[in-house]
Amino acid sequence: MELSITGANAITYPVMHVWDWRVAVYLFLGGMSGGLMSMSAINYIRSKKGPVDSACSWQIPVMAPIILAIGLFFLNLDLSRPFHAFWFYLAFKPVSPMSWGAWLVLAIFPLMILYALSALPNAVKAKIKHAGLRGFADKMQPHLLKLAKANFLAGILLAIYTGILLSSLVARPLWNSAILPILFLCSGMSAGAAVMIMVAKTKETKLFFTKVDIWLIIAELTILLLFFYGHYTGDAAHRQAIMPFFSTSHDFFPYFLSIVIIGVALPLAIVLKFLEVTGEHTDELTASGLMLMNASAVLVLIGSAIIRFAMVYAGQLSGYGGYM
Amino acid sequence: MAFSRRNFLKYAAMSAGGAAIVDTPFFSARARAEAEGGTARYVPTSCEMCFWKCGVIAKVQKNKDGVDEVVKLEGNPLHPQSLGKLCARGQAGIGQLYDPDRLKRPMIRTGERGDGKYKEVSWEEALSYTAENLKKIIEKHGPHSIAMFSHGSPGDYFTNLLSALGSGNISFPSFSQCKGIRDATWELTFGHKPATSCERVDMRNSRVIVLFGTHLGENMHNSQNQEFSQAVGNGAKIICVDPRYSTAASKASMWLPIKPGTDTALLLTWINILISEDLYDKAYIEQYATGFDQLKEAVKEYTPEWCAKETDLPEANIVEAARELGRYAPSVMIHPGRHVSWYGNDTQRVRAMAIINALLGSWGRKGGLYLPPKGKFPSYNDGAPEYPIPDEDPVIKGNYPFAGGEGLTQVVRDVTITSDPYPIKAWIIAGTDLLKALPAPARTREAISKLDFMIAVDIMPAETVMMADVILPECTYLERHDGLFKIETRESGVSLRQPAIEPMYDTKPAWWIASELCKKMGLDDYAVKDSWEERMKRQAKAWNVSWETLADKGYVSIPDSAAPYITPENQPVFKTPSGKIELYSSKLEEKHFDPIPKYEPTEQPGEGMYRLVYGRSPVHTFSRTINTPFLWELMKENELWLNKKEADRLGVKHGQRVRLENQDKVVSAPMLVKATERIRRDCVYMVHGFGHNSPRLSKAHHSGVDDQELITHYKVDPICGGTGMRVNFVKIIKEA
Amino acid sequence: MPRYVMVIDQSRCIGCMACVAACKRENNVPMEHFRTRVVEMVRGEFPQLRTEMRSELCNHCDHAPCVSICPTGASHKQKDGTVQINRKKCVGCKACIAACPYDVRYIHPEHGWADKCSFCQHRLKEGKEPACVATCIGRSRMFGDLDDPNSEVSHLLRENSWRVLKPEVGTQPHVYYINQFPRKS
Ligand SMILES: Nc1nc2c(c(=O)[nH]1)N[C@H]1C(S)=C(S)[C@@H](COP(=O)(O)OP(=O)(O)OC[C@H]3O[C@@H](n4cnc5c(=O)[nH]c(N)nc54)[C@H](O)[C@@H]3O)O[C@H]1N2
Ligand SMILES: Nc1nc2c(c(=O)[nH]1)N[C@H]1C(S)=C(S)[C@@H](COP(=O)(O)OP(=O)(O)OC[C@H]3O[C@@H](n4cnc5c(=O)[nH]c(N)nc54)[C@H](O)[C@@H]3O)O[C@H]1N2
Ligand code: SF4
Ligand code: SF4
Ligand code: SF4
């Protein structure tokens, strides 16, 4: 067919490019901070006695809102009218996942901060200059467990929401799948676990999250397969939508590559983790053991970031019908 | 049933033939402004984005600085050539007005001719300088050594100047590069042109419309296209004869991708079929035509079988098309076309087209060609004296006995080069881009180099303009008076041009420029007495048209002027020597040309070469709008249409850039390839007008390729002197 | 309340782009941005070719994904059936652009708000047809009130088989297409 169009807009033709790396970074960091919330909460909850690993039990809760803030900063960079952002909070649109997201973030932020404050060890608190804040942190400490539980749930919401936003876009078949939020949830959680592994001080914590991450990665890979399968067996537009990932043609090579990298990085991370979990263990971490752990964690983060980038970009190539 | 007022209004709107929402019925500019509360002013005027001169209503509002600004242009519903609509170019006229690249002040050349160095001067200085130079040349070589080229409205004013000076060397590319042959040929056949400005085609009532070239849809003349669409909607059968699958072909029931240059074979064969199968209108021919028997005899040799070979068309289609014409006659037409200077033997092709229309009885019949309207306008010269009789005959007709009154541009150019029979030393160019309009631009450059003095009256710094010694910038059509215009469609009418806003910059209307030059040349009697507006008022009075109504409505129709079809009371008049339709032309015979068209083959491209053909884009007018911001954005460059299989054979990809090299080794700039099924294998096609060389046209400069640079060769029609321009062959150079 | 719809007779579109130019001037659409476009599709092999022409614009969908995604309510559906953008409320998140299956939106390069065809609502208020309809050379675009059984558009949709673009997305457009191809008589 010979097609000519007069009057197409560059933002949507020949392919849509509405969102770029800024949004992908936001989705990655948002998912990761959700993962961090949940994982650090698990870390606390699993031991009624108190934080199993003092380092990651307070550093992670502090990191989570910061990472989310950085993510939101990138999101804001993407708005073409950032100074009108207050309109997000002058409306609540029940069917708009974007609106939900904005309110969710607004609700989650205080929760994260309270949790971070309550988790601060005394030594750290002592360093806080502001007396009121210090006192407030002291007051929060007894609520730590409740806050941890709340954060666990909120983390899941946050991680899953990043996928819901994209999946609600019926116009973009790649995104328009109920599996996508689960995929993003899983990859956010596993990124969270990976960060836990890197930050944790004690070997026990590291090993625990290594095991957790193994299951998360297995789940993630399974979900990814289901995601592609679902599209492949879906309507023509859905089938077409995943093609970039399986084509080595020049135009689509980055997507093909992304799948290859994910396909290598995540399994490799699992293998490394297995090696670590099943290896001989002394109480102390050996240098090589540490390296294995960190290397696998980095692989997980790479995989998780690539999933977001690849989905954000490839989703914009997909659409219904085109010109037929 | 209760009949509410609301319903009543709806029914009223319905019975007026439209939806409940209609464009504000336009009764007058004043009424509309009042109805809208006076926030905007409406000015009815005429478009000059092309030469169809549609009725426009300009909406003018004050901008935030309190300055009048034209914010929207709309078609005048009262004007028969726009019928309430404007084409893309008409809509984008504001872009021409506010184009930052416009000529802004008079300029005098300071550098070498063509190097673009000018100084800005006052009008007084520019006009005095111009007059001085003209006087010098007249003293030395006589007034006939001054020639004028024009296209569009400035032409009239400079024609007046030249005539007053005593030079008849006035020519327009709209004759020998365009429709001259058509008009002259139909005059030979019917004693009338098939058009004044509008082709008199009754397409909205047609059953079969045949288009030879005539790429309606791309050739965007407003009301004509509206009617074409209407015909398509009515289910008229469109037969499109074009080597390219044009927009019109895409609407056609039959596309005949003819071998370029063989159209006359098809036409003569159709004549043969119509006669031999008794499909022609016998009564009509008996009553109104002469020369039938000679025609019948002459076309016998043109058999469908032969035609199929010659034209590369399926024999069955050739026959079927002729039978369709016969079946639906006389509500059928062979559209007379407009740009007909194709192959240098065009008079006979156009004659054959006219003759078929006669055989089918379509002249003066519903669905064919309607008759010229009644209502004559007395010529009006505002009390100016008779023009002096030139002491030398003009060269403008050359040796072409049937060249019309508009003059042969290429002959003036040739004489400028050769000084034979006398020198031509000064050119006035008003509203034509000669380097783009005339074939063999190298010859145009050569002629310009021989000139002592060259004057350009234009609105844009196009390459031709930037060769002039003095540039006199006209204001755009939205800033000036022009007219009155006689409008001949099914009825007669009058329209005008009047300014929507004051001229921007230091620009002036052409009437003023020409009039001031008259004064400077000591020809005060021929100058405009007061202002053009006052003159228009006097003319309106002489024509018995109310000026107030005209200025308020933009168009006034002449009552009872429409008489489109032949009836017992309304008999056609044929202004031929015999007073009949001349199937056999006595005038041609007199001058030793074939009185009945004969087929004469055209040269075909050699190995590895393609014939270069060209046409229009609906969003551009020749070269004049390429720089217009709102049109440039719709089409920035032209593409080379190349048959897909040929592209594959050459290893050329769609979207790649290639150069073209013509038979004379002229090589084009690189251009985009459109590899397409929509064209024959033996020709390539591009839209004319692109590839501007003037760096002052910031948008158009070097975008696309100029077909004219590749048209180094042209073949002159021996009868009417039109320049056949589709006789160039190119090969494709891949490296670019 | 009227229910505004556009009916596009594809067979009568001659690809002249008058609509595109008129829309741009009427609505001051920024350079290189468009609220409406003209699509030409040619299929087949020389000399057996077939063309579909159609103009496209915002469909003013009944189930408008651009409206449901919009976080601020800037994009909204009005009672007259049109989908409009309240520029003040727009944050420029571009979700609506991604959400629109018809790719008819853009971001205003200067102001940053999302923009698209408004069915020329400012003209409708004055009782005028949209600019693109008023100037459509082929009379391919027709506009009117579907709630009025006597309107031209009601007639057209009753008498013709029609379709909408991408029905599978379920947006329920207010722009209807008739006569996909010219009649070959
Ligand atoms: N938008 C727009 N419209 C215009 C103009 C403009 O500049 N812009 N200019 C106006 C003017 S002044 C004129 S004169 C007209 C010109 O417009 P037309 O009178 O329609 O010009 P043609 O040369 O008849 O048509 C060009 C077509 O002829 C085809 N063709 C080429 N060679 C042959 C051949 O050998 N045989 C046949 N049968 N067809 C062939 C080409 O493929 C192309 O489709 O357009 C007018 N309308
Ligand atoms: N190769 C090739 N040659 C052709 C054609 C082709 O298709 N191919 N077409 C032929 C045909 S059909 C024709 S009619 C001729 C047309 O040839 P031209 O009449 O030369 O064509 P235009 O582009 O209209 O010339 C316009 C010039 O007028 C200027 N102009 C525009 N508006 C105004 C105004 O209001 N006032 C003044 N003073 N100047 C103005 C423009 O800036 C430009 O310089 O070309 C012919 N030559
Ligand atoms: S056809 Fe278009 S450009 Fe020509 S006069 Fe009419 S509106 Fe203007
Ligand atoms: S066409 Fe697109 S922008 Fe228009 S209403 Fe439908 S979804 Fe929204
Ligand atoms: S860009 Fe504006 S209109 Fe579009 S969804 Fe965001 S806020 Fe709503």
Ligand code: SF4
């Ligand atoms: S209705 Fe108005 S805004 Fe929409 S495409 Fe037509 S002219 Fe443009």
Ligand code: SF4
């Ligand atoms: S104005 Fe009408 S005929 Fe021309 S391109 Fe637009 S829809 Fe088609």
Ligand SMILES: [Mo]
């Ligand atoms: Mo022409």
